[in-house]
Amino acid sequence: MYPQSRQDGFPHWVQGVVQQLARWRQLHRQRMELARLSDAALHDIGMSRADVLQEVERPFWDDPLKK
Numbered sequence: 105m106y107p108q109s110r111q112d113g114f115p116h117w118v119q120g121v122v123q124q125l126a127r128w129r130q131l132h133r134q135r136m137e138l139a140r141l142s143d144a145a146l147h148d149i150g151m152s153r154a155d156v157l158q159e160v161e162r163p164f165w166d167d168p169l170k171k
Contacts, residue, residue, distance in 0.1 A: 128164045135160050 114122075139160045143153060 127167065131167060132164050135162070 138151075138156055141149075141156070146153065146156060
């Protein structure tokens, strides 16, 4: 019915969906970690608390790397 992948037998589109969900989860975790950084740590990486708030408020599907 659907073309099978060579890796694990799942249709290719299922693998794509799983990968996209994993990427969105990764983005969410990274944004939450960024929000937990201290102001001093943010300063060290060249970000302000306002920058972080703007990043954290982005929707989970808004991927700056378009992965």
